[in-house]
Amino acid sequence: xxxxxxxxxxxxxxxxxxxxxxxxxxxxxxxxxxxxxxxxxxxxxxxxxxxxxxxxxxxxxxxxxxxxxxxxxxxxxxxxxxxxxxxxxxxxxxxxxxxxxxxxxxxxxxxxxxxxxxxxxxxxxxxxxxxxxxxxxxxxxxxxxxxxxxxxxxxxxxxxxxxxxxxxxxxxxxxxxxxxxxxxxxxxxxxxxxxxxxxxxxxxxxxxxxxxxxxxxxxxxxxxxxxxxxxxxxxxxxxxxxxxxxxxxxxxxxxxxxxxxxxxxxxxxxxxxxxxxxxxxxxxxxxxxxxxxxxxxxxxxxxxxxxxxxxxxxxxx
Numbered sequence: 215x216x217x218x219x220x221x222x223x224x225x226x227x228x229x230x231x232x233x234x235x236x237x238x239x240x241x242x243x244x245x246x247x248x249x250x251x252x253x254x255x256x257x258x259x260x261x262x263x264x265x266x267x268x269x270x271x272x273x274x275x276x277x278x279x280x281x282x283x284x285x286x287x288x289x290x291x292x293x294x295x296x297x298x299x300x301x302x303x304x305x306x307x308x309x310x311x312x313x314x315x316x317x318x319x320x321x322x323x324x325x326x327x328x329x330x331x332x333x334x335x336x337x338x339x340x341x342x343x344x345x346x347x348x349x350x351x352x353x354x355x356x357x358x359x360x361x362x363x364x365x366x367x368x369x370x371x372x373x374x375x376x377x378x379x380x381x382x383x384x385x386x387x388x389x390x391x392x393x394x395x396x397x398x399x400x401x402x403x404x405x406x407x408x409x410x411x412x413x414x415x416x417x418x419x420x421x422x423x424x425x426x427x428x429x430x431x432x433x434x435x436x437x438x439x440x441x442x443x444x445x446x447x448x449x450x451x452x453x454x455x456x457x458x459x460x461x462x463x464x465x466x467x468x469x470x471x472x473x474x475x476x477x478x479x480x481x482x483x484x485x486x487x488x489x490x491x492x493x494x495x496x497x498x499x500x501x502x503x504x505x506x507x508x509x510x511x512x513x514x515x516x517x518x519x520x521x522x523x524x525x526x527x528x529x530x531x
Contacts (some may be wrong), residue, residue: 216258217515221494222422224299224367224394226336228261229513230488232424233506234348234499235264237392239279241515242501251287252337254505255297257510263424263497265302265341266326274331274524277306278329282353285331293489301326302371304341314344316355317363318508337368343377357390369395371426375411382419393421400487401432402464403456414520417492425487428496434483435508436465442502460531471521477511486525492499 218227218243233254236407251262264284270277270529281301303322308323326335336401344352359365366384370378370393378396385392396416398408404427429435433456468479475482480498487496488519500506 215483218260220336220365220422221424222394222420224337224422226367228259228298228424228495229258230495231259231484231509232261232263232495232497232511233259234426234497235262235279235280236268237284237501238264238268240361243530246502247283248287248290248407248501249283249324249503250500252292253506254510258513259510260296260336261495262297263426265305265339266322266329267302267306267341270306277308278325278386281326281329281527285329289331299332300337300339300343300369301329301330301335302339303313304339304344312346313342314340314347314352314355315350316347319352319359320456324496327364334363335365337358337369337395338365338369339371339395340373340393342372343370344373349377349381351390353384353388353390353392357480360391366381367394367395367491369422369424371397372399373412375415375480378412378421379415380514395422395424395494397424397426399427399491400490400496401428401430402468402483402486402525403461405529413490413492419464421492422494423492424494425496428487428498429480429483433461434468434480436468436479450458450516460529463528463531464525466517471517471525472522475515475517479516480508481515482517482521482525484509485515485517486522489517489522490511 216229220227253284264280267277268280269275285425303319310317356368368391373427382392400408468482472479484496485492498509500509
């Protein structure tokens with residue numbers, strides 16, 4: 215049976231894997247996307263992570279495509295109580311202003327609720343910091359959403375330690391509902407965006423951590439071994455920065471640990487993230503049920519201290 219972890223003291227629970235929704239309405243649509251979502255819940259998954267801006271980067275898209283697909287899926291399955299939906303505000307321009315201005319937050323949450331076809335969002339993130347809006351105003355707007363029952367738990371993504379600490383201090387001072395979750399980038403190839411002061415703050419203040427790019431955009435699945443492999447996905451060209459001695463050492467060590475544990479390279483990479491101090495669960499996406507079935511194995515995989523240490527050494531080399 216899949217072991218659930220509580221996300222800090224939020225009351226939300228997840229196994230050590232969250233399904234990324236950035237591909238929905240983009241590289242996974244229709245019945246194929248619905249099959250992925252159904253399989254994830256059948257396997258014990260609980261949380262789907264999306265954002266209002268997914269997938270505005272695609273020609274002809276305007277954002278909201280992922281939320282819309284999830285709304286259709288929720289309506290089709292006819293129940294909401296066994297799935298947690300996380301979404302975000304702050305990157306998609308629209309009604310009410312920009313970024314994390316209070317009027318923009320108020321308009322954006324209504325748009326997300328409509329696309330999702332639900333009356334509440336389980337976890338609502340500030341997608342990135344907004345230095346141009348007074349933080350107290352932003353936090354007051356988020357606090358109001360919780361009081362109105364439109365949002366259950368608040369989170370922050372792409373915040374520095376200083377800015378997250380400032381937000382927590384303001385919330386404590388003003389009596390606002392505070393950020394309980396952080397979503398940073400963390401994987402074996404990118405560690406400095408979380409490790410250090412931000413990680414210590416999350417541990418000290420009991421902030422749940424759900425990581426994105428947990429497989430380094432697919433590099434840590436082992437499918438990009440040379441420039442010839444870049445054509446395997448729309449993210450392929452972004453792998454060039456990892457194809458170096460350090461990247462090779464990480465992949466070699468992943469392969470060794472995978473062989474030792476009877477797991478796949480992707481499962482080991484996700485299990486390493488899930489084992490990091492302060493981390494509740496990694497986020498990873500899949501464009502097919504076959505890909506998802508590979509990722510699901512990470513929910514049951516526990517690495518030894520020696521295996522984690524060898525991966526740490528390779529990652530820091």
